[in-house]
Amino acid sequence: MTGTPHVLIIGGGLGGLCLAQGLRKAGLGFAVYERERGSARADRLQDHRIPIGPQGARALYACLPPDAWEEFAAHTQRGGRSAFVTEQLRELLVLPQPAPGRTPQRSHHAPSGHALRQVLLSGLDDHLVRGGREFVRYEHEDDGGITAHFADGSTAYGDLLAGADGADSRVRRQLLPHAVRADTRVLAVTGRLELTHAQADELPESLTTWSTSVLTPRSDAMFCTAGHAAAGERPPIQVAPRAWAATGAGAGTDAGMRAVVLAGVDAPGGPRPPRSRDHVRWTYVAKATAFPEDVERLDGKALRAVVAERIADWHPALVRLVAEADPDSVVPVRMLGMKPVEPWPPGPVTLLGDAIHGMPALGGTGATTALRDARLLSGLLARRRDPLQAIGAYESEMRAYGFDAVARSLRTTRSATSDSRLARTLFRGVLRTAAHSAWVRAAVFRDYGE
Numbered sequence: 001m002t003g004t005p006h007v008l009i010i011g012g013g014l015g016g017l018c019l020a021q022g023l024r025k026a027g028l029g030f031a032v033y034e035r036e037r038g039s040a041r042a043d044r045l046q047d048h049r050i051p052i053g054p055q056g057a058r059a060l061y062a063c064l065p066p067d068a069w070e071e072f073a074a075h076t077q078r079g080g081r082s083a084f085v086t087e088q089l090r091e092l093l094v095l096p097q098p099a100p101g102r103t104p105q106r107s108h109h110a111p112s113g114h115a116l117r118q119v120l121l122s123g124l125d126d127h128l129v130r131g132g133r134e135f136v137r138y139e140h141e142d143d144g145g146i147t148a149h150f151a152d153g154s155t156a157y158g159d160l161l162a163g164a165d166g167a168d169s170r171v172r173r174q175l176l177p178h179a180v181r182a183d184t185r186v187l188a189v190t191g192r193l194e195l196t197h198a199q200a201d202e203l204p205e206s207l208t209t210w211s212t213s214v215l216t217p218r219s220d221a222m223f224c225t226a227g228h229a230a231a232g233e234r235p236p237i238q239v240a241p242r243a244w245a246a247t248g249a250g251a252g253t254d255a256g257m258r259a260v261v262l263a264g265v266d267a268p269g270g271p272r273p274p275r276s277r278d279h280v281r282w283t284y285v286a287k288a289t290a291f292p293e294d295v296e297r298l299d300g301k302a303l304r305a306v307v308a309e310r311i312a313d314w315h316p317a318l319v320r321l322v323a324e325a326d327p328d329s330v331v332p333v334r335m336l337g338m339k340p341v342e343p344w345p346p347g348p349v350t351l352l353g354d355a356i357h358g359m360p361a362l363g364g365t366g367a368t369t370a371l372r373d374a375r376l377l378s379g380l381l382a383r384r385r386d387p388l389q390a391i392g393a394y395e396s397e398m399r400a401y402g403f404d405a406v407a408r409s410l411r412t413t414r415s416a417t418s419d420s421r422l423a424r425t426l427f428r429g430v431l432r433t434a435a436h437s438a439w440v441r442a443a444v445f446r447d448y449g450e
């Protein structure tokens, strides 16, 4: 390898785009290859508010161009409160919003997935190429470089390859074929209710403005997050029109090309990005055995009916959230988490984000951890002369905090669906006590939001 390394980034999700930003800031060469072209079903989850803890905020601050960071920080500091309630909407505990840090980069933020994605596209538009590059495999070359092969027959050559291709990572399957995911045997069904004026007036204010965890005496739970506008925040960052411009390039072999291939990016004149309105996204979780066997094949309407039946005796407002949700927004999500992988020798291929430490969404730290990886990896590549040493240092630090985050998330998922009536009653008791004791609150919510 001569000069600075050229990095092939597989996957244009949160981690891949943040890595691209960090490499761009450091003046290193990169290209992002993304499979998706249009709006996939999962894209409808883009309205979901993603909690970004101080680690994620520091990563965005380090990787983004200063003006993009300023925009982000000005619009997305956490505005809502979090409540724990029973399935009859009896209040157990209301947590105030996390105290703002001394600076936005030490604070909590809660952008929508869409807003976060848009800020991560900032400034990359000069290099924009349309998506549709599905990575299939990589090959080591005699000169130490790496060739990536794509489903359309095209290839790309680079010095390093970073697999940021999400929880089902093909890069991981080739690099670490022995790595496996633990199945919690818990299933989530998530959906979205667009709030009409009538619904916003009729539903309890806590449901339409806060984050609410519904804890039941049975082995299930529900998590509701109000859309940003309802929480009194300013609208998310608008997409810079430039970011939607696409060049016609992107086919064939593009060795050494400094370009970015992005997911779901539509050319001017094509479909516009979703406009967020006030809404509530709910996520119902229960053991997989509580659902019909073919649950993952059901359409949104049938899935919604399954959840509605399971919560029929809950408070009417919660039943309504589900019954009136847009069926197209209702999707099942399996709660899987990577098992820790023993250290492996560093090489020119590495992994970041969900590709290496995918975790159930219930811990709420997948996004923050992916951003943290991007900051660490880009920072080390910028500082170390030997890229393989940089990758070794990155991997050993990332394995420690990444698998720790997975373990915490698995614990949260299991306890949300625990069969133990005693444990659930005790937890509700602890929350009631925490409502009156700052000391108990501090002990129970030490890592709140992080």
Ligand SMILES: Cc1cc2nc3c(=O)[nH]c(=O)nc-3n(C[C@H](O)[C@H](O)[C@H](O)COP(=O)(O)OP(=O)(O)OC[C@H]3O[C@@H](n4cnc5c(N)ncnc54)[C@H](O)[C@@H]3O)c2cc1C
Pocket: 010, 011, 012, 013, 014, 015, 016, 033, 034, 035, 036, 045, 048, 049, 050, 051, 133, 134, 135, 136, 164, 165, 166, 167, 169, 170, 190, 263, 333, 352, 353, 354, 355, 361, 363, 364, 365, 366, 367, 368, 370
């Ligand atoms: C319903 C839901 C709710 C969530 N809620 C939260 C939350 O509240 N808090 C939180 O922290 N996290 C949450 N998460 C998880 C969070 O979204 C992920 O942890 C985070 O997006 C990980 O970023 P990533 O870049 O590693 O992967 P992703 O963002 O998944 O990006 C991977 C990218 O790689 C692309 N790709 C995949 N395969 C290929 C291929 N073969 N070739 C080319 N491209 C490919 C994909 O299209 C995708 O764009 C949630 C996830 C879901 C599904």
